[in-house]
Amino acid sequence: MARGADLDALYLLLQALQDHIDGPRKLANCHGRMDWPDRGVYVFLSNTETRHASDHPRITRIGTHAVSAGSSTTLWNRLRTHRGAMRGTYEGGGNHRGSVFRRHVGRAMIDHDGLQDKYPHWGEGSSAGRERRLEELPLERRVSDYIRDLPFLWLEVDDEPGSDSDRASLEKNLIALVSNFQKETIDPRADDWLGHNSPEPEIRDSGLWNVDHVAEGYDPALLDRLYSHIGEG
Numbered sequence: 107m108a109r110g111a112d113l114d115a116l117y118l119l120l121q122a123l124q125d126h127i128d129g130p131r132k133l134a135n136c137h138g139r140m141d142w143p144d145r146g147v148y149v150f151l152s153n154t155e156t157r158h159a160s161d162h163p164r165i166t167r168i169g170t171h172a173v174s175a176g177s178s179t180t181l182w183n184r185l186r187t188h189r190g191a192m193r194g195t196y197e198g199g200g201n202h203r204g205s206v207f208r209r210h211v212g213r214a215m216i217d218h219d220g221l222q223d224k225y226p227h228w229g230e231g232s233s234a235g236r237e238r239r240l241e242e243l244p245l246e247r248r249v250s251d252y253i254r255d256l257p258f259l260w261l262e263v264d265d266e267p268g269s270d271s272d273r274a275s276l277e278k279n280l281i282a283l284v285s286n287f288q289k290e291t292i293d294p295r296a297d298d299w300l301g302h303n304s305p306e307p308e309i310r311d312s313g314l315w316n317v318d319h320v321a322e323g324y325d326p327a328l329l330d331r332l333y334s335h336i337g338e339g
Contacts, residue, residue, distance in 0.1 A: 108326070109283065109289070109290070109292065110292055112283055112324075112326055112329060113283065113284065113292055113293070115329050116280070116283060116284070116329065116332070117157065117160070117162045119329065119332050119333060119336060120149065120162070120165075120259060121162070122336055123259050123261060123336050124259055126336055127259065127260065129257075129258075129259050129260070130151060130257035130258055130259050131257070131258060132254060132255060132256065132257055132258070133185060133188065133189040133253060133254040133256075133258070134189075134254035134255060136185065136189065137192075138182050138186065140182075142180070142181050142182040142185075142260075143181055143260070143262035143264060144180050144181065144264060145171070145172060145180065145181055145262070145263060145264050145265065145267075145273060146170070146181040146260050146261050146262045146263050146264075146273065147168070147169070147170045147260070147261045147263055147273055147276050147277055147280070148168070148169055148170070148181070148184075148185065148258055148259065148260045148261075149165055149167075149168050149258060149259045149260075149261075149280070150165070150166050150167040150168075150169075150253075150256045150257070150258045150315070151163035151164065151165060151166060151256060151257045151258060151259070152164045152165075152166045152256070152299075153255055153256055153257060154296070155295065155296050155299070157293045158292070158293045158294065163257060164293055164295075164313075165284050165314070166256065166301075166313075166314060166315055167207060167256075167314055167315040167316060168277055168280045168281050168284065168314065168316060169184070169207070169277060169316075170184075170263075170273040170274060170276070170277040171183065171184035171273075172267035172271075172273070173267065173268065173269055173271060173273065173274040173277075174267060174268070174269070175267055175268045175269075176267060177267040178267075179267075181260060185258075185260075187200070187201070187204050187205045187208075188200075188205050188207050188208060188253055189250065189253065189254055190208070190246065190249070190250040190253075190254075191250075195236075195240075196239060196240075196243060196246065198243075198246075198247040198250055199239075199242075199243045199246030199247045199249075199250060200246050200249065200250050201239070201246070202228070202229065202242075202246060202249065203229070203231065203232055203233055203234060206317075207253065207315055208246070208249050208250075208253065209228070209229050210301075210304060210306065210309060210315050210317075211249045211252055211253060211300065211315065212225075212228055212229075212245050212246070212248075212249045213228060213229060213304060213305060213306075214300050214301055214302075214303040214304040214305075214309075215245065215248060215249070215252075215300065215303075216228060216245070217303045217304070217305060218300065218303040221245070224245075225241075225242060225245055227242075228242065228245070252300070261276075261332070261335055261336065262335070262338075263276060263335055272331070272335075275328075275331075276328060276331065276332065276335075277319070278318075278319045278322065278324075279324040279325050279328035280324075280328065280332075281314065281316050281318070281319040281320060281322075282319050282320070282322040282323060282324035283324040283328070284312075284313075284314060285312040285313070285314055285316070285319070285320035285321070286311060286312055286313050287307075287308055287311045287312035287320040287321050288311070288321050291313075293313070294313065295313045299313075301313070301314075301315060308320045308321070
């Protein structure tokens with residue numbers, strides 16, 4: 107019961123955040139000249155599913171960036187990697203080897219459509235040559251279409267990069283709260299949610315495009331911290 111009440115409180119806080127930032131946005135309509143904070147936490151929402159007992163769009167992925175000491179990655183850097191290329195050789199596509207979100211979505215598409223023979227190297231390595239990237243471009247474009255259409259919110263949390271940063275803690279605890287992995291299922295995903303086709307049980311059973319932290323417990327104090335960051339933004 108406590109987790110259910112905390113989830114209700116979280117979605118109310120997200121509504122307050124949405125009002126505060128005049129969101130949500132979709133990556134299809136975003137670019138780097140917008141007024142992005144340097145550092146923050148982001149929450150992607152479903153564009154087709156609402157919570158089981160309300161009209162709030164269901165959370166589908168939670169993330170942050172720069173959780174290694176000395177990292178200079180900005181919030182927009184991370185979002186742009188998820189969005190993919192808008193022009194150039196790989197226009198409409200992207201690089202799933204630089205975005206675990208893209209990798210997970212593409213892997214689920216492969217398994218859903220039986221494309222294992224067409225994309226045998228999806229997810230292999232941290233980089234790939236031009237020829238392989240062009241071979242994978244049709245799937246990268248499908249991944250881009252999927253991710254760019256998801257509404258998302260972002261919260262400025264401007265602390266120093268590191269594994270003990272408040273951003274890292276918020277990401278971990280938010281994932282743990284929303285995740286259904288090895289827990290009571292709250293807000294179950296629709297039968298046609300693409301993530302059901304993921305080879306990762308953490309994705310299938312958590313209801314999130316996340317693997318890390320889905321089996322962990324959460325600190326209820328995260329809601330007070332989230333509230334304070336929304337008020338500071």
